[in-house]
Amino acid sequence: MKKLAAAGAATLFAALAFAGQAIAFEPKQTECVAPANAGGGWDFTCRQVGKTLYDLKLISSPMQVTNLAGGGGGVAYAEVTSKRNDDNNLIVAASSATSTRLAQGAFPGASKDQVRWVGSIGADYGVIAVAKDSDINTLPELFEKVKNDPKSVSFAGGSAVGGWDHLKVLIAAKESGIDDVRSVKYVAFEGGGEAVTQLLGGHVQAFSGDISETKGFVDSGDLKVLAVLADERLPGDEFKDFPTAVEQGINATGANWRGFYAPGEMSDEAYDFWVNTIKTTYESDEWKEVMKNNGLMPLAKFGDEFEAFVAKQIADTEELSREIGILQ
Structure with a gap:
């Protein structure tokens, strides 16, 4: 009985000690x-x-x-x-x-x-998108336009120049065959929401962001996703129709x-x-x-x-x- 009581006391002490840590x-x-x-x-x-x-x-x-x-x-x-x-x-x-x-x-x-x-x-996962009414429908089309006239396409993102939204564009541009990625125009804004607003206002021609900040604008009919920067299409009915850059021949990924x-x-x-x-x-x-x-x-x-x-x-x-x- 003493051993049982001692064991019970030890268990109670351990529980109290754990509780003490939990509410520290x-x-x-x-x-x-x-x-x-x-x-x-x-x-x-x-x-x-x-x-x-x-x-x-x-x-x-x-x-x-x-x-x-x-x-x-x-x-x-x-x-x-x-x-x-x-x-x-x-x-x-x-x-x-x-x-x-x-x-x-x-x-x-x-x-x-x-x-x-x-x-x-x-x-x-990163995405590159354009306004819903854009005449560009694929990522290769977008970068072909950049190759022909770099000044005609500005990318907007929610990170600073040299930041992750910018780097994703440069990685994709490099993989598309653009040798001098410094010729790619990028405009930085304070957050993805502001960048999309500038895109919809016609001040820039493309958007670099992430799927979570893009989905709401796609659902509202404002954005058209050209590519997700993933190895394969994302799961789920909401994302399965978004093509990857990889399947379009541009081996660019970025999470x-x-x-x-x-x-x-x-x-x-x-x-x-x-x-x-x-x-x-x-x-x-x-x-x-x-x-x-x-x-x-x-x-x-x-x-x-x-x-x-x-x-x-x-x-x-x-x-x-x-x-x-x-x-x-």
């Missing part, structure tokens, strides 16, 4: 910063994850979403690292655009080690990871909470439905593994940027 940090007035204007991929990341967190009761009140545009994410990065670097209630939407800017030194004085990398919530970073001096308890919370969200049926409806593909990396993943992305982007002349 309780978030209050949570906030997600989207480093761009409403309508783009970072805004999508904050709003969709924030809603799912609340729906799953992982946070006790709705998450505030703050749009902090500027510098291709640089304004938000500087704000967090200089003014909010110990905020335990804050996470920031990030993506391949973030690692690209860090790789190219586009955030003055910034490095990946100034923040804590939390986790990913999926991969968002934009989506996830979060947190302030660099966030406590370990808070960091562990956010890593586990984002992981729980990612694994939920609710998030699987969001992924299915928005063309997100699986990418599950959290905590230390995610940090290593981002570090490799930065190193690979540095190499690519040098290859195409963006970095010396």
Whole structure:
């Protein structure tokens, strides 16, 4: 009986200890910063994850979403690292655009080690699209027009010059046979939503973005997707009709990871909470439905593994940027 009582006490102690760890940090007035204007991929990341967190009761009140545009994410990065670097209630939407800017030194004085990398919530494949009423219907047609008259086609994207939306265009242009990719015109805007608005207004002729920020404009009848930058067509009735660049003879692929970073001096308890919370969200049926409806593909990396993943992305982007002349 004594052994049984001792075992029961040990089990109770372990349970209490686990519970103590579980409630070591309780978030209050949570906030997600989207480093761009409403309508783009970072805004999508904050709003969709924030809603799912609340729906799953992982946070006790709705998450505030703050749009902090500027510098291709640089304004938000500087704000967090200089003014909010110990905020335990804050996470920031990030993506391949973030690692690209860090790789190219586009955030003055910034490095990946100034923040804590939390986790990913999926991969968002790149797309190249035109306005619905455009007379261009395929990706080879678009790049043939660029070859014949580079000044006649401007691409718009939600990242800065040299950013991920720009790099995707250059990769595809290079694969289409354009030798001097620096002749390809690209216009940067603060977020994919603004870039699409400029396209629809006739100020640019093509759009480079990601499937999640494009789908709503396709559904509304405003955009025509020329190519998805994936190895094969995306699954699901919503995406199966979108051709890939590969099937059109242009061997260009590009997946934009989506996830979060947190302030660099966030406590370990808070960091562990956010890593586990984002992981729980990612694994939920609710998030699987969001992924299915928005063309997100699986990418599950959290905590230390995610940090290593981002570090490799930065190193690979540095190499690519040098290859195409963006970095010396």
